[in-house]
Amino acid sequence: MPQAVPTSHRPTGAAELIELFEAADIRRSSLIRVTGPSGLSALLWLCRHGFEQVGYQRAGFGPSEQPDALLVAHTCDAAALEHLLVAGPHVHDGGVLIFQCAVPISAGLVAHLLETYGYRVERRLHGVRRDLYLARRCSSPRMLKAA
Numbered sequence: 001m002p003q004a005v006p007t008s009h010r011p012t013g014a015a016e017l018i019e020l021f022e023a024a025d026i027r028r029s030s031l032i033r034v035t036g037p038s039g040l041s042a043l044l045w046l047c048r049h050g051f052e053q054v055g056y057q058r059a060g061f062g063p064s065e066q067p068d069a070l071l072v073a074h075t076c077d078a079a080a081l082e083h084l085l086v087a088g089p090h091v092h093d094g095g096v097l098i099f100q101c102a103v104p105i106s107a108g109l110v111a112h113l114l115e116t117y118g119y120r121v122e123r124r125l126h127g128v129r130r131d132l133y134l135a136r137r138c139s140s141p142r143m144l145k146a147a
Contacts, residue, residue: 014045014049018049020123020125020134021069023123024069024096024098024122024123024134024136025096026068026069026096028049028050028051028052029052029053030051030053030067030068030069031053031065031067031068031069032046032051032053032054032055032067032068032069032070032071033054033055033056033057033065033067033069033070033071033089034046034054034055034056034057034070034071034072034073035056035057035058035059035070035071035072035073035084035089036059036072036073036074037073037074038073038074039056039073040056041073042071042073043055043056046071057070057089059083059084059087059088059089065089066089066090066091066092066095067089067091067092067095068091068092068095068096069091069095069096069097069098070089070090070091070095070096070097070098071098071099072084072097072098072099072100075100075101075102075130076099076100076101077101077102077105078101078105078109078110078113081099081101081110081113082113082117084099085113085114085116085117085119086117090137091137092137093137093138093139094136094137094139095136095137096122096134096135096136096137097114097119097133097134097135097136097137098132098133098134098135099132099133099135100127100130100131100132100133101130101131101133102129102130103127103128103129103130103131105131107121107124107131110131110133114133114135118137118138118139119135119136119137119138120135120136120138121133121134121135122134122135122136
C-alpha cells in the first residue's frame with residue numbers, strides 16, 4: 001500500500017525554506033546543484049543564505065558529479081520532469097531532488113514518474129498554482145527492476 005506523502009502549504013519565507021531543506025537533511029555544507037532557466041537567481045539566494053557548495057549545472061551537460069541535492073529552478077510539466085529524470089543531472093542514492101510542477105499535473109503522475117526513475121516523494125508543498133516536491137533518490141528504481 002502506498003505511503004501517505006506529507007502535504008502542506010508552501011513556505012512563505014527564507015526561514016521556512018531553510019527549515020524545509022534541513023528537514024530533508026540538506027545542510028549549508030551539502031553539495032547542491034541548481035539547474036533550469038532561473039538557476040542564477042536560485043544559486044544567488046542559496047549563497048546569500050550561507051549555503052557553501054552551490055553550483056549551476058545544465059541538464060545533460062557538465063561534470064557527472066552526483067550532488068547531495070538538485071534544485072530545479074523552473075516549473076516542470078510532465079515532459080520536462082521526465083526529460084530531467086532521464087538526462088540529469090542526478091543526485092547520489094539518498095540525495096534529494098527539489099522541483100515544482102504546475103497544479104494541473106496530478107500528484108499521482110508525478111509520483112509514478114519519480115518511482116520509475118528511482119525516486120520517492122517525501123514531501124509535497126501545495127501552492128495556489130504550483131506544488132513544490134521533495135523526492136529522495138532510492139537505490140532500486142522500478143525501471144531497473146523491470147530490466
